[in-house]
Amino acid sequence: MTHTFKKIFVVDDNDIDRYIITSIVSRFNFSKEALEFNMAQKALDWLEENKSNPAALPEIILLDINMPEMNGFEFLDAFEHFPDEVKKQSSVIILTSSNNPDDSERAAKCGLVCAYIHKPLNEEKLKKINERVNGASAEAA
Amino acid sequence: MSSATLTDLLRKLLHFKIMSLRIKIWLSILVLVLLFTSNSVVIYLEMDDNKSKNEELSEKIVPTVNFLYDLRRNVSERTSLISDWVNNPGNQIAKEKLIDLHSESKNTFLEIGRTADNYVDPSWRDSIINLSHLFMNMSSSEYQIMSTLVLPEDYKDQRKKNHSLAYLEFELLPVSNLLNHKINSYIRYTEAWRNAQGKTIRESSDLITELTVMLILEVLILGFVLSFLVERILIKPIIEVKNTLDKLKNGIIIKKHVKRKDEIGAIQSAVNGLADRVDEMSAFALQIGQRNFDHTFEPLSNHDKLGHALLSMRSDLKKNISRLEETQRIAGTGYLEYNPATNRITCSDIIWEILDLEKEISEPTLTDFLKVCSSEGTLNFQIQLRNCLKHNSKFELTLPIKSYKSKEKILSLSGRHIITADDMVGKMVIVVQDITERKQAENELKEAHDQMEAFFKNINDVFFSYDIASKKLLQISEACKEVYGYSKEDFQNNFKLIEDVVAEEDKVHFLEKKMELHIGNPVIIEYRIRQKSGAVKWVETKITPSFDSIGKIIRLDGITSDISERKESEEALNKTNNDLRKSNAELDKFVYSVSHDLRAPLTSMQGIVELTEMQTAEELTGKHMNMLQKSIRKLDSFISDILNYSRNARLDIRRETVDFKEMLADISRELQYMDGHDSALVIDNTVHAKSDFYSDNNRLRIVLSNLISNSIRYKDSGKENPFVTVSVTANERFAEIVVEDNGIGIKKEHHENVFNMFYRVSEKSSGSGLGLYIVKETIEKMNGEISIDSVPGVGTKVYVNIPNLYLQ
Numbered sequence: 001m002t003h004t005f006k007k008i009f010v011v012d013d014n015d016i017d018r019y020i021i022t023s024i025v026s027r028f029n030f031s032k033e034a035l036e037f038n039m040a041q042k043a044l045d046w047l048e049e050n051k052s053n054p055a056a057l058p059e060i061i062l063l064d065i066n067m068p069e070m071n072g073f074e075f076l077d078a079f080e081h082f083p084d085e086v087k088k089q090s091s092v093i094i095l096t097s098s099n100n101p102d103d104s105e106r107a108a109k110c111g112l113v114c115a116y117i118h119k120p121l122n123e124e125k126l127k128k129i130n131e132r133v134n135g136a137s138a139e140a141a
Numbered sequence: 142m143s144s145a146t147l148t149d150l151l152r153k154l155l156h157f158k159i160m161s162l163r164i165k166i167w168l169s170i171l172v173l174v175l176l177f178t179s180n181s182v183v184i185y186l187e188m189d190d191n192k193s194k195n196e197e198l199s200e201k202i203v204p205t206v207n208f209l210y211d212l213r214r215n216v217s218e219r220t221s222l223i224s225d226w227v228n229n230p231g232n233q234i235a236k237e238k239l240i241d242l243h244s245e246s247k248n249t250f251l252e253i254g255r256t257a258d259n260y261v262d263p264s265w266r267d268s269i270i271n272l273s274h275l276f277m278n279m280s281s282s283e284y285q286i287m288s289t290l291v292l293p294e295d296y297k298d299q300r301k302k303n304h305s306l307a308y309l310e311f312e313l314l315p316v317s318n319l320l321n322h323k324i325n326s327y328i329r330y331t332e333a334w335r336n337a338q339g340k341t342i343r344e345s346s347d348l349i350t351e352l353t354v355m356l357i358l359e360v361l362i363l364g365f366v367l368s369f370l371v372e373r374i375l376i377k378p379i380i381e382v383k384n385t386l387d388k389l390k391n392g393i394i395i396k397k398h399v400k401r402k403d404e405i406g407a408i409q410s411a412v413n414g415l416a417d418r419v420d421e422m423s424a425f426a427l428q429i430g431q432r433n434f435d436h437t438f439e440p441l442s443n444h445d446k447l448g449h450a451l452l453s454m455r456s457d458l459k460k461n462i463s464r465l466e467e468t469q470r471i472a473g474t475g476y477l478e479y480n481p482a483t484n485r486i487t488c489s490d491i492i493w494e495i496l497d498l499e500k501e502i503s504e505p506t507l508t509d510f511l512k513v514c515s516s517e518g519t520l521n522f523q524i525q526l527r528n529c530l531k532h533n534s535k536f537e538l539t540l541p542i543k544s545y546k547s548k549e550k551i552l553s554l555s556g557r558h559i560i561t562a563d564d565m566v567g568k569m570v571i572v573v574q575d576i577t578e579r580k581q582a583e584n585e586l587k588e589a590h591d592q593m594e595a596f597f598k599n600i601n602d603v604f605f606s607y608d609i610a611s612k613k614l615l616q617i618s619e620a621c622k623e624v625y626g627y628s629k630e631d632f633q634n635n636f637k638l639i640e641d642v643v644a645e646e647d648k649v650h651f652l653e654k655k656m657e658l659h660i661g662n663p664v665i666i667e668y669r670i671r672q673k674s675g676a677v678k679w680v681e682t683k684i685t686p687s688f689d690s691i692g693k694i695i696r697l698d699g700i701t702s703d704i705s706e707r708k709e710s711e712e713a714l715n716k717t718n719n720d721l722r723k724s725n726a727e728l729d730k731f732v733y734s735v736s737h738d739l740r741a742p743l744t745s746m747q748g749i750v751e752l753t754e755m756q757t758a759e760e761l762t763g764k765h766m767n768m769l770q771k772s773i774r775k776l777d778s779f780i781s782d783i784l785n786y787s788r789n790a791r792l793d794i795r796r797e798t799v800d801f802k803e804m805l806a807d808i809s810r811e812l813q814y815m816d817g818h819d820s821a822l823v824i825d826n827t828v829h830a831k832s833d834f835y836s837d838n839n840r841l842r843i844v845l846s847n848l849i850s851n852s853i854r855y856k857d858s859g860k861e862n863p864f865v866t867v868s869v870t871a872n873e874r875f876a877e878i879v880v881e882d883n884g885i886g887i888k889k890e891h892h893e894n895v896f897n898m899f900y901r902v903s904e905k906s907s908g909s910g911l912g913l914y915i916v917k918e919t920i921e922k923m924n925g926e927i928s929i930d931s932v933p934g935v936g937t938k939v940y941v942n943i944p945n946l947y948l949q
Binding site: 014016017020021023024027066097098099100101118119120121122 | 733736737740741743744745747748749751752755781784839
């Protein structure tokens with residue numbers, strides 16, 4: 001792993017999946033810190049609180065789609081209203097077990113989504129995320 | 142004047158007729174003047190000569206003669222007096238008188254000298270002088286006597302007396318006698334000369350008189366001749382020209398042969414030219430009158446008003462006649478004139494066309510015309526004709542004929558007997574019209590009408606025709622009884638009924654379609670009606686508008702069908718469709734929920750298994766984890782298959798741009814972790830796209846993914862270079878996809894079953910048995926085709942053909 005992120009979010013209602021993700025992330029030293037949220041709203045709240053502090057913001061948000069109360073797309077709709085600095089700082093990666101083409105299409109249309117990854121997460125997929133995010137930031141720079 | 146011109150003039154004189162009038166007049170005047178002048182000169186000369194002779198007569202001869210007479214008287218008087226003087230002494234008176242005379246004799250002598258001076262002629266002067274000498278001798282003798290015998294005593298003296306007597310006797314008297322004799326001779330001579338002179342003068346006067354008379358006669362004759370000539374060469378031709386012109390004025394064209402070459406000749410030529418022109422024009426007008434419009438005629442100039450007027454008259458007439466003929470031809474109507482006196486007919490060309498006969502008989506008889514009629518028709522026609530002529534009335538007749546080309550035709554004849562004051566027999570004027578087509582059309586129309594009537598009676602739909610202006614129902618078919626429950630009479634008695642039967646809530650549909658009708662589009666309206674019984678029915682009306690020539694809508698024609706049954710089934714179908722659509726959506730949602738809910742724990746399991754695999758050092762645990770992972774993948778793939786099958790069955794085909802290269806790359810990437818895929822296997826993708834390709838991306842992906850995974854799954858492990866090649870050739874109509882491998886292959890007997898649901902070739906098969914079934918179903922949904930060609934141990938080739946949705 002060439003690059004280690006400082007902070008990532010893991011937004012997923014499934015405890016086991018969050019466990020798998022954090023385990024993989026730490027195992028392959030993908031990020032120093034992984035904040036877990038079992039509800040999308042909680043993640044939004046956190047971001048809302050810290051939006052004026054770019055240093056505290058996560059570099060990557062790993063987002064599940066199928067979640068109770070607020071699903072992944074609803075989260076994205078809300079995230080859309082955040083300041084540009086926040087959106088620039090935090091790249092959203094969809095990580096889902098859905099193989100519904102509608103979902104992948106919708107994600108592709110949303111400008112905020114940096115990558116669409118099927119579960120389960122593994123080393124290859126982490127590499128892909130890394131490439132995408134760094135590529136995107138490089139492009140942005 | 143040269144001799145040439147002179148000869149020329151002479152020649153002209155000889156050819157008097159060809160001379161110009163002006164020269165003729167000048168020549169006549171010249172002749173007259175010459176004649177007059179020559180005559181006058183002769184007269185003048187003659188008169189002058191006369192005058193000098195007269196003068197001579199009065200100045201010389203007459204005084205001389207008178208003097209001679211005086212002298213003779215004087216001499217004889219003196220002779221007698223002197224005798225008396227001698228013989229008679231007492232006569233004093235005679236003596237005195239003699240003395241006087243004597244004293245006078247000096248004067249007389251002078252007188253003689255003066256008379257002699259008058260004559261230049263010397264002989265004559267000498268004679269006169271001789272005379273004066275004699276006179277002087279006598280006078281001196283007298284004086285001797287007188288002086289001798291003065292006193293009475295002298296007389297008594299005898300000597301004296303004798304002397305005197307002797308004087309007297311021998312001297313005086315002889316002198317006196319000689320003188321007398323001479324005087325008498327002179328008188329005679331002079332008188333003869335005077336007479337001769339007088340005669341000459343008289344003769345001259347006579348000549349003058351004759352000349353004058355001649356002159357007058359000449360003038361008279363010449364004047365007569367001239368006036369005759371003038372009359373002959375001037376007035377007569379002018380009158381002739383005038384007469385010609387008069388005749389021209391009255392329309393009689395006469396031409397005179399022009400012999401003359403003078404001005405009159407020119408006038409005659411001009412009049413002839415005019416006559417020619419009038420003749421030509423009248424010939425042209427005659428040609429026009431005879432309907433010959435091809436006669437060559439050119440106006441003389443731009444100012445030739447008559448010529449131009451004739452030409453424009455001709456073109457107008459031509460136009461009118463061609464219009465008339467065209468009108469007759471179009472109307473199929475001709476004009477026929479029958480003269481009962483001659484039994485001949487004259488008719489317009491169209492009649493011959495109607496009879497299919499060449500116009501070869503110039504004046505056909507009625508029989509020629511009647512040849513085309515049947516015997517019955519001929520009879521009818523003749524009866525009508527006879528009645529008409531007899532009663533001076535008119536007739537109308539429909540005459541069926543068989544034309545000269547054996548075509549059956551129907552003619553309509555309208556005749557009239559026309560009598561004029563100068564034609565008491567009169568003639569029949571008949572207008573003939575070919576009404577074959579009209580009759581035919583009438584018959585056809587009636588037939589069509591009957592057919593329609595029959596058709597309407599047997600059909601369940603209601604046909605109607607509605608007049609917009611009068612708001613009247615023109616027609617409605619019998620079927621209205623079936624559809625509306627109202628009879629045809631009900632509708633015809635109450636024009637508003639057709640509107641009233643429309644259900645109140647559906648009347649709005651008619652208002653909505655009004656505009657469509659007015660722009661000429663036929664409309665279809667579905668609405669409810671209330672039948673006579675009160676029952677409500679669904680009907681459908683198709684209305685077609687008709688317009689008049691100015692585009693105003695005038696009539697609506699329509700068909701109303703009872704669609705109650707259709708409407709019911711439509712409604713039922715709609716309901717089913719809606720329900721189905723609802724359940725489909727629900728099912729889709731359900732399938733997804735289920736698949737997600739099934740897959741979510743599966744992926745979790747997979748994640749845990751992968752984690753465990755990574756973390757365990759025990760070989761057996763690793764082996765078990767691997768087996769667990771295989772089972773999970775199989776289950777996952779099975780769930781995917783079910784999901785795909787379900788979606789393919791329910792979802793509509795989508796039309797999207799297909800990027801085969803990207804799609805194949807994606808699939809290859811996805812499949813690289815599947816079981817059986819190892820580094821030895823080569824997947825080769827070739828794409829030839831000649832045009833943009835449109836299809837359903839998801840379905841295409843399912844198809845390709847399944848086919849490629851099958852090739853991977855059933856690869857031949859015994860072969861050194863296992864491969865899968867996918868080649869895509871796309872054009873604007875379709876895409877041909879060939880998936881080829883060198884796998885284990887399929888036996889021939891399985892080929893037809895491999896696409897069946899849950900069919901598996903052998904127990905070795907590791908798939909769900911749904912893969913190829915889903916592929917086939919999906920391809921069929923996309924209107925494509927699939928076929929398989931496989932040899933066990935060699936490999937398998939799958940051919941797929943998918944249509945390009947480019948054009949849709």
